Amino acid sequence: MPKLGVNIDHVATVRQARRTFEPDPVWAAALAQLGGADGITVHLREDRRHIQDRDVKILLETVTVKLNLECSCADEIISLACNWKPQQVCLVPERRAEITTEGGLDVVNNSQSVGTVIKRLHDCGIEVSLFVDANEGQVTMAAELGADAVELHTGKYAMAQDKQGLLELELLQTAARQVLASGMQLHAGHGLTYDNVLPVASIPGMQELNIGHSIVSRSIMVGFTEAVREMKRLITLDR
Numbered sequence: 001m002p003k004l005g006v007n008i009d010h011v012a013t014v015r016q017a018r019r020t021f022e023p024d025p026v027w028a029a030a031l032a033q034l035g036g037a038d039g040i041t042v043h044l045r046e047d048r049r050h051i052q053d054r055d056v057k058i059l060l061e062t063v064t065v066k067l068n069l070e071c072s073c074a075d076e077i078i079s080l081a082c083n084w085k086p087q088q089v090c091l092v093p094e095r096r097a098e099i100t101t102e103g104g105l106d107v108v109n110n111s112q113s114v115g116t117v118i119k120r121l122h123d124c125g126i127e128v129s130l131f132v133d134a135n136e137g138q139v140t141m142a143a144e145l146g147a148d149a150v151e152l153h154t155g156k157y158a159m160a161q162d163k164q165g166l167l168e169l170e171l172l173q174t175a176a177r178q179v180l181a182s183g184m185q186l187h188a189g190h191g192l193t194y195d196n197v198l199p200v201a202s203i204p205g206m207q208e209l210n211i212g213h214s215i216v217s218r219s220i221m222v223g224f225t226e227a228v229r230e231m232k233r234l235i236t237l238d239r
Helices: 009-018 025-034 053-062 075-084 111-123 136-144 155-159 162-181 197-201 213-222 224-235
Strands: 003-007 039-043 066-071 088-091 127-132 149-153 185-189 208-211
Touching: 003 066, 003 185, 003 213, 003 224, 009 025, 009 039, 009 213, 025 039, 025 053, 025 213, 025 224, 039 053, 039 208, 053 066, 053 075, 066 075, 075 111, 088 111, 088 149, 111 127, 127 136, 127 185, 136 162, 149 162, 149 208, 155 162, 162 185, 162 197, 197 208, 197 224, 208 213, 213 224
Parallel strands: 003 039, 003 208, 039 066, 066 088, 088 127, 127 149, 149 185, 185 208
Antiparallel strands: none
8 A cells, every 4th residue: 555645836836825834735745744644745936936945944843754855956955955955855857837746757768866965865765766657768767866755646546537647647657667676665646636646646656745736735624633644534435
């Protein structure tokens, strides 16, 4: 059964909409843990559109589960990660114009730079996950570069309908087998909701799911702890 990493970025998105002090993502992290979260995920973007440096520093001091820091390969951000030393860094692509992350990191065409960042993080004692598409070449390169884990991008699956959704799920299943055969940890995330998460959670060997927007959305109606608790029950097949 996979563990649940709760992404609290969009709690910070609401705060930053008014450039004020609430809602505080640090509070959300505490409530997520009460709801059974196995990890807390935050994406420190170069433009600081939601999560701020202050958030990461406080979370590192207060979170009692794994803190997963998503970030680009930008030198400034990697330097902060090396200084802060979260348990895990997940390297993701980043474009200023995008609303949210669009697709996986192209480790095939950026193998040298990604490999340099992986070594730098490993030298600091930080586990490294690579956020990639369900593509054989990308998974192969992730293994060659020494990634500890691969987080499969589930965005295409989440947006697909009917037969296309089944095809995207098959691609995820195939990539998952490759990840595990390569000796890496198997993670997945992006666009997963209460309605579509179960098939991904049921992929054999799935170890971690990182879910944010859907949980934050539901929390407006039922509260943060209960929203996390409901998702936790779903992915652990405790229904």
